[in-house]
Amino acid sequence: MKKTFALLLAAIMMLALVACGGGDKPADSAPSDAQTEQPADSAPADVPEAPAEGGTIGVCIYQFTDAFMTTYRNALQEILEGKGYTVTVVDGANDQAKQNEQINTFITQGVDALIINPVMTSAADQIISTVKDAGIPTVLINREPTPEQMAVYDKLVYVGCDARQSGTMQGELILDTPNGGDINGDGKISYIMVQGDPENVDAQYRTEYSVKALTDAGKEVEQLNLTRGDWMRERGQEIVANDLAQFGDQVEVVFCNNDDMAIGALQSIQAAGRKVNEDIYLVGVDALDAALNEVSNGNMTGTVLNDAVGQATAAVEEMEKLLGGATYASGEQSVYVDYVKVTPENVGDFMK
Ligand code: GAL
Numbered sequence: 001m002k003k004t005f006a007l008l009l010a011a012i013m014m015l016a017l018v019a020c021g022g023g024d025k026p027a028d029s030a031p032s033d034a035q036t037e038q039p040a041d042s043a044p045a046d047v048p049e050a051p052a053e054g055g056t057i058g059v060c061i062y063q064f065t066d067a068f069m070t071t072y073r074n075a076l077q078e079i080l081e082g083k084g085y086t087v088t089v090v091d092g093a094n095d096q097a098k099q100n101e102q103i104n105t106f107i108t109q110g111v112d113a114l115i116i117n118p119v120m121t122s123a124a125d126q127i128i129s130t131v132k133d134a135g136i137p138t139v140l141i142n143r144e145p146t147p148e149q150m151a152v153y154d155k156l157v158y159v160g161c162d163a164r165q166s167g168t169m170q171g172e173l174i175l176d177t178p179n180g181g182d183i184n185g186d187g188k189i190s191y192i193m194v195q196g197d198p199e200n201v202d203a204q205y206r207t208e209y210s211v212k213a214l215t216d217a218g219k220e221v222e223q224l225n226l227t228r229g230d231w232m233r234e235r236g237q238e239i240v241a242n243d244l245a246q247f248g249d250q251v252e253v254v255f256c257n258n259d260d261m262a263i264g265a266l267q268s269i270q271a272a273g274r275k276v277n278e279d280i281y282l283v284g285v286d287a288l289d290a291a292l293n294e295v296s297n298g299n300m301t302g303t304v305l306n307d308a309v310g311q312a313t314a315a316v317e318e319m320e321k322l323l324g325g326a327t328y329a330s331g332e333q334s335v336y337v338d339y340v341k342v343t344p345e346n347v348g349d350f351m352k
Pocket of ligand 1: 066067068069142143196200202231257258259260285286306
């Protein structure tokens with residue numbers, strides 16, 4: 001009786017397998033399927049086979065609470081999943097040791113490729129040597145290592161923006177105001193600088209190049225204060241509240257290295273009874289939805305689009321090139337997406 005039942009079960013399973021297409025595929029089945037059925041050794045030794053549709057990708061983000069990186073990671077996930085990859089996105093919680101563990105776990109799990117937003121730029125050497133030893137094609141994003149650091153591994157590419165450009169654009173937004181940033185007409189532009197995480201080139205370059213744009217235009221500048229706000233809205237609010245309490249009407253321009261801090265800054269500017277574009281200017285970077293609204297309402301002087309979707313698209317493109325066997329020559333391992341200046345005139349083009 002038991003044996004008959006077992007035979008019956010086996011026959012049902014066979015039938016189900018054939019019905020589901022689990023048997024031999026016809027010769028004209030989709031090319032990606034055909035590829036998976038090739039014996040592993042059929043590819044030429046020096047050209048790694050691209051993974052079949054459905055490869056697994058590990059994405060490491062430095063910190064999920066970061067507003068801009070939230071837009072960015074959502075775009076990455078959507079693009080990757082739309083292309084049929086299995087994606088796991090993990091939160092480094094701003095802790096490099098934790099991110100190192102996450103990278104090792106992905107490697108142990110045998111992911112096909114990694115996309116990594118390092119917690120610390122200074123950890124680049126270690127991250128690169130880890131992925132190189134494991135032979136995993138890797139795209140670094142958002143926190144740019146030096147060309148020398150990248151040169152040690154030819155299956156590695158960086159996708160990001162040239163932060164100098166965003167700084168220059170912030171300066172230009174101020175130069176384009178009716179009084180060129182000199183609200184009180186004393187011949188100099190007095191500003192406060194709310195900086196991101198200074199370990200990060202984006203923060204360094206935006207701080208430097210926003211002011212450089214002013215001095216290159218022949219303007220005299222006066223820095224009243226520079227404080228690190230680590231990209232966070234609450235820090236922007238705190239810093240600007242303190243600076244306005246200390247320097248009052250002397251503050252003509254508030255430069256924020258990103259929009260989230262600028263939104264925090266705006267709360268303090270309004271709480272202090274000041275009015276953006278009348279008695280103070282305020283600029284950020286990223287073009288977060290909240291900032292686009294404020295530019296359009298006249299509560300921010302302008303911002304700079306940090307193109308999350310464009311960068312996510314480029315990161316996936318580069319990842320697919322690597323999976324297809326591409327390698328990168330040293331000095332050619334950075335792919336840049338352009339920033340775009342956002343003003344009250346063109347802000348409508350960026351709003352959804
Ligand atoms: C910058 C962005 C900031 C923050 C930072 C994280 O490019 O403007 O808002 O997300 O990256 O590294």
